[in-house]
Each structure stands twice: as C-alpha cells, then as structure tokens.
Amino acid sequence: MSSASSPVSPDDDQQALCNLKSALEALDAALVSEHPLTGHVLDDVRLLNEILGRSDDIETRLFPSAPTPSALVFHSSLVNAGEIAGKIVPAIENGSLEKVGGLPKEATFRQAARDILEGRAVLLTEGADHALSLAVPSRSQSADPRTERVVRGPRAAFTGDLAENLALLRQAVTSERLRVESIAVGGVAKSHLALVSLEGVTSETVRAEFLSRISRADLPGFQDVTQFAPALADDPLSPFPNVQATERVDTAAMALLAGRHVLLGHGSWNSLIFPTTWADLMNSPEDEYLPRFVATFVRLLRYIGAITALVLEALYIAVTSIHQELLPTPLALGVARSRVGVPLPVFAEVILLALVVEVLREATIRLPSVLSQTIAIVGALVIGNAIVRASLISAPVIVVVAVAALASFMIPSYEAAITIRLLRYPGMLLSGILGLFGLSWYVILIIIHLARLHSFGIAYLSPVAPFRKSFAWRVLRLSEGLSKGGR
C-alpha cells in the first residue's frame, strides 16, 4: 500500500473528540433554533446560517436598499434560481411581495430553517419578528434508474446536473446537518465536485482523508465521478471496488444516514459513496422496503449467488477433470456420456463458453435497447444449441456456465459483479491445473486479500471480520440498522 493511499488510522479518542464537538455544536444550534427571530436582519442571518451549518449551497442575498432592509436565504440546490432572480428579487426590491403569493409567517429560527430545507426561500426583514416563507418552484427533476432497478421503492436517479442532484439528495435527507462542500478539480478543464456529508454522523477523519486524496488526483478533467474511484482507493491495485458508485438517490441518502460520504460531480449521472465495504456492495436499496425476513433471505441468496458465480465453473472443472471420485457413479457416467465426441478438455470447454457469454453480454450492452434482449435470447439459444450439436461443448457445461452467469447478475453492485466475473478465470485456470487444491488455495488467497483491504480506514470485510453487532442489519437484515445509528 503506498503512502498516498494509506488507510486512515481509526483513532477512537480523536473520533470521540470529534463526536463530542459535533454534539456540542448541535446542542448550541438546537438552543438557538428554539429562539424567536430578533428582528435585526444581520443577526438573524448569522444565527440562521449557524443552524443550517457551513454548506456551500446555502445562499444569502442582502437587500440593504430595499424599502425595508431585508435578506433572502435559500438553498440554491433546491430552488429554481431563475424564479428567484426573475420574480422574487424584483418583488423585494419594489416592496411588492404580495405578488409572490403564499406567505406563511415563521416566528422561530427552527421553523425558518425547516422551510429552507424543504425548498422554500425565507425572507428576513429589519424590525419584523417573523420571517416570510416564499414558495419557489423546485429545480429537481430525477431520472429513472437504468442499471439499478428495483421492484419496490423510489424510482429517483441522479441526473447530469450537479445542482439538481444536490436538490434530489436534499429532498431525500431533509436535515439541517447536511453539509455540501464544493471542490474544484481538473488540471486542464476545471469542474466541480460536491462532497456531501451529514454533520455528527459522517466521520471528519474520512472527510479529511478524502480531501487529501482528491487533491492528489491527477486528472485533466472529468466526465463522471467514477473516474475518481482509483484515486480514492486505499489499494488501487486491488480488483475489488473501494468506493461504491450509484445512480440511485435513495442509495446515496441511506448511505449518508449510515455515516458514509457521498460525492457528486458536475455532469455526472453517478455518485460515489465511501467508505465502502463488501457488505455495502452486496446490499440493494430494495432490502429496506421489503419485510425483514424476506430481505434477509434475499441477501443470503445474493451471497450464495456471488460464491456460485465465483467458484461454480472452477468446481465443475476440478471434479470432472481431476477429482472424478467425488462424483457419485450415475452422475459421473452421465457427465462422461455427455462428453462423448467432444474434442476439448473440460477446462477448455468451460473457458470457451464463458468467453462466449462475455461476448454476448458485451454485445448486448452496445446494441440499441430494443434489440439487445432479442439478440441476447436468440444468441444464447442458437449458439448454445449449435455448439452442442457441433460437439464442441457438452450440455452440462452449458448448464454450469449459464447458472454462474445468472448468479453474477444477483450482485447488486455493477463494479462488484464485474470483479467477480473477472476473478472466475484464475480460479478456472488453477482448478484445471491443480484441482481442488488450486481452487481452495485461490479462495483462501482471496479471503486473505479481502482481509488486507481497507476503505478509508474501515476494514473491507467489516462487519464480518472484524465481527460487529451491525452484522445483524448490514449483512443480514434482522434489525433496523438506520435507527441504530447506521454503521
């Protein structure tokens, strides 16, 4: 592990100090929040900003020369800036606010802050003991998720607009503790990233480490935040994803609530979530919307699917070509019969068919969506049938490779699924040469590698190793995780 990517050492004392500081700040903010407005614009703006925290998307506009000196406070990511500039600002300057319409009066800082978080603009006026809450059309327009579909749950996905994405996230996590930090990156083409965190919930140590790593990222420009994944990885040479990419707003929102940071980027349809463990990559947002035991069952199925995708083909190679004594006689005879006339060894059969499946998979991604399903089915049926008739590959191999391919689709994370697909091939090779010893050695090597990995100082195998009580809701779903403080 290079020094540039060394994990953050999780110092409990420092973390406790940070938590205490956050708690005190939160207490201060809570005490202030119950106060009525003072009637002095500048004081009210300062106190309101204290409650809302240091966030780059909170905008304050002062109108000292208006008929009554005023200030307008709003979340630039939540409201339509054109509406503010075109209608509200002239109305304030002209003193004709009655044209804006819908003006509930808010008497305390808490009420004013809540309105801002819900996407309204709040107008503070000199001498007034209440604020005016102005309805502004929302700017957020979500897209439909394309690669992370679910049956139950929200359908919102990030768009290519950073401000819209922030608005979507703010709508999903309505909290005055949500912080947005804007970061300019790109050596040639400057563009902006937005680091979203939840004060008192997300780790300050992780944030500092992120800022350090992102400052070292050497990109001339970026089109998608996923380009930063290697720069953010603790071990860039590992095939396992160290950060989680998602297009779903609810996944990012739940990650924030669980104490993880979210990175959004200008023009990016994805977000990056970190720290990321293997358990995070195996969880689907849908799990939260299903009954507890059903979700647990589905999660266990996913783990079985991942293991099947990784080892099934290699296991078939080992038991049919080296350890035939492990198969019961009828099964061994059946496999032998199916291989009559097949000129290739089992190892070559499996590798060949696995590559054909990869070709089909890659081809269907490039095809127009209306054609891709048809081509995939026709391709699989025609090629599968022809390949068996031509005695190039035996029928059991088709079953094994197809089941492994299907099992890989059970992994919710696209990056994790690709990793598993990639890692199948060395397993097949070792099984073909060394049988079960090779396969066992390979699986143990992967386990040790996973045990060595960290993501921003968090053990990658957590909460399995080191074992944590959060295993009950992060790996299984036998309890309500978010209500217990996330991670």
Place this chain on the structure above:
Amino acid sequence: MNVTGALGRLTPNQLFFLLTVGTFPTEMLLLPGPLIHGLGKDALWAIVLGGVVAIAPLLLALAILRSAPDGSIIGAAKRIGRTGSFFLLVLAALLFLVTINIWASFVELLRVDLLPRTAPALLALMGLALVTYSGSGGYEVLGRSSEVIGFASLVIWVILFIMGTPFFRLENLLPVLPLRFPSLLYGVYQVASFAGEIGFVSLLGALVPNRESVPRMAVAALVTNVAILLTATAMPLLVYGQEHAAQFTLPTLSAVRSMHYGFTIERVDTLIVPATIGLVALKTAIWGLMGGTLLEAASAGRLPGRRISPVILAVTAAVSLTLPSIPAVEVNVREIWYGLSAPIMAGTFFILGVACAGGRRPRTYA
C-alpha cells in the same frame, strides 16, 4: 508483546479465532491417531482431563500478560539482560524451525493423503506464498483472516461430523469404564502439551484493547479446542471401533473418507482440503510473526539488532535449504519437531515470567 502501534489491534473475537485456528488442524487430523493408538476409547477421557490440566499454562500466560509493565512483553524483556535475551533468541530460532516443519508436515499430509498427484514442491511454494501474504499484513490481517477462515473451518467440521452420524455406532464406545490409568496420564500429557500452544498464542491478548475479555476468550478457545479434539477422536472410534481405528495414521481422515453418500457428492473428505490449507497457512503465519515478536523482545533485552539479524537469517536460511528434503523424512522422526513446541513454550514462559517479575536490570539500560 505490545506491538499494537506497529501492527494494529485485535478484537476479542479475533483473538478467539487466532487461538483456535493454530491448533485446529492438529486436533482435526494429527492428534487423534497417536491418542487412539495408545489409549483406545480412553482417549476421550484423556482429552477431557488434558483440557482441565491445560488451564494451568493458560493461566500462567494470562498472568504474564497481566503483570507485564504497560502490558508490553517487549517492555518487560528490556529487564532481562543479555543472558535472558540470548535464550529468547534461541527460542525464536527454534520457533522458526518448528514453523517451517509444520509447513513441511502439511505438505507431506497433502501429498500422501489428500493430493497424491500434485507435485510437493508446488504445494510447498504455493502454501508459503499464502503464509507470506497473510503474515506480511501483520496480526490485524491475520486476525481478520482467522475470523473468516476459522469460522468457515468450524462450520465445515460441524457439517462433516453431522454427515457422519449415520455411520456412527454407539456400541463402539461401550463399556465406558474401566480406565487404564498409566496410559491415560500419558494421553493427558499429550493433550495438555498441545494446549500449551493456546497459552503461548494468548500472549497476543496484549493487542486486544479490551483486556478484560482476554481471559474469557482464552478459556472459550480452550473449550472449543477440546470439543474439536473430542469430536475428531470420537468420530473414528464411533465408525470403526477402537481396534480398527488404532490401525490408521490419520483415523479421522480415514473415517470421513469411508463415508459414502452417493447422492450429489460421493465423498466429503475433500472438504478437509480447503480447511487444512487455510488453517495451516494461518498457523504458520501466526507462529512466524510471534517468532518475529520474540526477536523484537530479545533485541529489546540488550542484544543489538545488528547482531541478532545475521544469526537468525543464517539459521532460517539453513533450515529453509533443507526444506525440500524434510517431506522425505520418516513420519515418526518428524514428530520430534512437534515435541519441540512444548520446551519452546516452557522456556518462553520462563523468560517472560522472569522479565515481568522484575528480572535482572541491565547495567546500562536507562
């Protein structure tokens, strides 16, 4: 043995598995053979009594850990002076020797009993790659690996035992009494000496921030180990009976191998392969690292590092060069190396105990 700053921390759960994985392969495969051969079904009583006796070295290790200044064995070792450091150095060298031999025995086991068609040199090299990869990550990585591989191996063992139940014949264990006392005591000694390993590894409790949990975990590991050895010894006795079981070198493996199921899988003995590879690799890495920590302790005790390193390197290189020839040695000769572990533990305990009790203050140590 306070290496926490450099090598991270362990959770109590990880300590439990580090204590368990080291002895698991010995208990599962190697120890039931000599026990059944010498004691027949009395071996089960010997295991229980041996487990009770093994509490003594465990308590001794825990006492050393508790009385070490600042919880640091290395800190304590600074008190022992040149002579004590020299003996600690010898023990470290012996530990490396035993570690290498464990690996050689494992290669032999794989070559002869599990994977007869695979080249032993390849098995050794690939296995050592695993050991190096896991050990180079330090105790923290070993702890996490042990949690996963140790738990998986326990599950595999439970599955094997449950799958064996249709082949068990309870009458093979009858009559339970009378016991043959002299041989029973010999069995107790064998069990207790291997359990001393648990005491030795429990010195890693210095890496657990929550020290109160260390004794609990050490006792839990001892109970688990005794349970594994009990089931591993009972299985061949239940399947074959004591006369027949005593004929096998590896009776547990033979018992598992004789269980034919005939549905989706014919035999389940190959499940032992991944468990054994993982466990032995971890055990070797743990012992290797602990040898390194002893070196560090010896170095702290007034033997300058520049003098220690060449000695250890020379000894290790000499032993490593003989590694390829070790699998060819007769099994009974190689078993001598297992016996070495007991005096190593005793010597280490003695020196560390002296260190923790105050020792002889070195003249120039400030």
